[in-house]
Amino acid sequence: MPPSLEDELFPSTPGKFKIERNHGLMNHRQVYRCFASTSTMFLWALFLIALTASYLSFQSFVDSGRNYLSVSWGGIQWEKQVRTSAQIHRTGGMSVLVTGAAGFVGSHVSLALKRRGDGVVGLDNFNDYYDPSLKKARKSLLTSHGVFIVQGDINDAKLLAKLFDVVAFTHVMHLAAQAGVRYAMENPHSYVHSNIAGLVTLLEACKSANPQPSIVWASSSSVYGLNEKVPFSESDQTDQPASLYAATKKAGEEITHTYNHIYGLSITGLRFFTVYGPWGRPDMAYFSFTRNILQGKPITVYRGKNRVDLARDFTYIDDIVKGCVGSLDTSGKSTGSGGKKRGPAPYRIFNLGNTSPVTVPTLVSILERHLKMKAKRNIVDMPGNGDVPFTHANISSARRELGYKPTTDLQTGLKKFVKWYLSYYGYGKTVN
Numbered sequence: 001m002p003p004s005l006e007d008e009l010f011p012s013t014p015g016k017f018k019i020e021r022n023h024g025l026m027n028h029r030q031v032y033r034c035f036a037s038t039s040t041m042f043l044w045a046l047f048l049i050a051l052t053a054s055y056l057s058f059q060s061f062v063d064s065g066r067n068y069l070s071v072s073w074g075g076i077q078w079e080k081q082v083r084t085s086a087q088i089h090r091t092g093g094m095s096v097l098v099t100g101a102a103g104f105v106g107s108h109v110s111l112a113l114k115r116r117g118d119g120v121v122g123l124d125n126f127n128d129y130y131d132p133s134l135k136k137a138r139k140s141l142l143t144s145h146g147v148f149i150v151q152g153d154i155n156d157a158k159l160l161a162k163l164f165d166v167v168a169f170t171h172v173m174h175l176a177a178q179a180g181v182r183y184a185m186e187n188p189h190s191y192v193h194s195n196i197a198g199l200v201t202l203l204e205a206c207k208s209a210n211p212q213p214s215i216v217w218a219s220s221s222s223v224y225g226l227n228e229k230v231p232f233s234e235s236d237q238t239d240q241p242a243s244l245y246a247a248t249k250k251a252g253e254e255i256t257h258t259y260n261h262i263y264g265l266s267i268t269g270l271r272f273f274t275v276y277g278p279w280g281r282p283d284m285a286y287f288s289f290t291r292n293i294l295q296g297k298p299i300t301v302y303r304g305k306n307r308v309d310l311a312r313d314f315t316y317i318d319d320i321v322k323g324c325v326g327s328l329d330t331s332g333k334s335t336g337s338g339g340k341k342r343g344p345a346p347y348r349i350f351n352l353g354n355t356s357p358v359t360v361p362t363l364v365s366i367l368e369r370h371l372k373m374k375a376k377r378n379i380v381d382m383p384g385n386g387d388v389p390f391t392h393a394n395i396s397s398a399r400r401e402l403g404y405k406p407t408t409d410l411q412t413g414l415k416k417f418v419k420w421y422l423s424y425y426g427y428g429k430t431v432n
């Protein structure tokens with residue numbers, strides 16, 4: 001039976017098939033047919049290869065297009081920007097990945113590091129917990145100083161792996177977090193997402209990096225919770241958190257301890273005490289009070305049990321930056337590599353406060369003086385929303401180990417804040 005067209009076009013295994021059909025010798029016609037069918041086959045094979053190749057390249061075009069549409073990182077140009085930003089310009093300098101770089105503390109620390117010649121790459125997801133345009137303005141400031149901020153989330157393991165692939169970061173300054181004590185009642189899962197899941201994703205990336213970076217990260221004074229012994233010392237128990245925010249920060253301290261213990265990551269946790277200053281966070285009391293006073297709107301001033309005023313150990317941003325940089329400088333090395341611990345690594349926790357608590361009504365009076373306007377005070381009993389009555393830091397440990405010495409009192413710091421606020425927003429502009 002002559003071979004069907006189908007057989008000629010799609011022989012299963014050509015050589016074997018022909019030998020079986022002809023039992024040995026072939027005549028001219030058979031040779032010609034064989035030659036003709038082989039060349040047809042060859043042409044079809046070429047056609048199929050070309051078809052497959054064009055399909056695959058179309059697919060990769062679609063994939064890369066999709067990547068560019070939904071992911072704002074990757075590519076040769078992006079890698080170049082990351083590398084340039086990470087370049088060290090001083091002897092003995094470090095290259096630091098700063099998470100939350102478009103945030104309040106993150107932007108200040110990034111600038112300070114860049115100014116003294118360290119390499120800095122920022123990472124920030126630019127979420128809308130508060131007005132993202134303020135974060136974008138901070139980003140522009142950093143860009144003008146040569147700091148590149150990658151737009152991405154600390155929960156994105158692929159992005160983190162890529163960053164460590166492109167740059168051998170010596171340090172990570174981890175400041176990305178869901179902040180705010182009272183907002184935790186509104187959106188509890190955002191705290192778990194950033195402060196727990198995001199932290200673990202970041203630590204996983206750091207543990208696997210080779211070399212492993214040293215990590216300095218933001219814990220919080222809120223871990224002291226309902227403690228009554230003052231001032232708060234790092235050796236005090238911290239097992240009475242008053243808010244979910246505090247609980248996630250406390251959990252962060254325990255989680256980082258396990259990564260130090262198992263993988264040899266060098267860890268420094270900083271308990272910040274109500275940080276304030278220029279380029280600050282609009283959700284915080286000093287900031288929202290300023291906005292409302294300027295707009296002639298009332299402010300709500302909480303009052304504690306038995307009509308006792310609430311008090312905070314307000315700490316000025318420049319002092320906090322010095323504490324952060326001092327922590328990076330003294331962090332010591334991580335000891336692991338490739339996910340394996342090679343020896344013990346430092347695990348440290350420091351209070352970064354101001355050591356002189358001020359009551360909230362006094363904070364309002366200082367603002368009134370600087371703004372030359374009277375506040376419309378609406379005094380209410382503190383609702384059970386996660387607030388603690390007072391905070392007060394003992395900073396002897398940070399002073400000894402980091403050379404930390406706060407120098408700005410609330411009066412001076414708020415003057416600088418008000419000056420910045422008026423230059424940034426003017427007198428009447430609305431802030432979200």
Ligand SMILES: O=C(O)[C@H]1O[C@H](OP(=O)(O)OP(=O)(O)OC[C@H]2O[C@@H](n3ccc(=O)[nH]c3=O)[C@H](O)[C@@H]2O)[C@H](O)[C@@H](O)[C@H]1O
Pocket residue numbers: 179180181219220221222272273274275283284285286300301302303310311312360387
């Ligand atoms: O040290 C920290 O670890 C935390 O500091 C900050 O929390 P807090 O100390 O609570 O600051 P902040 O909100 O400015 O309230 C200040 C005071 O004003 C009172 N307060 C507040 C709002 C209001 O409308 N009225 C009022 O009286 C309020 O009752 C309080 O007594 C950070 O936000 C937090 O992210 C975390 O970093």
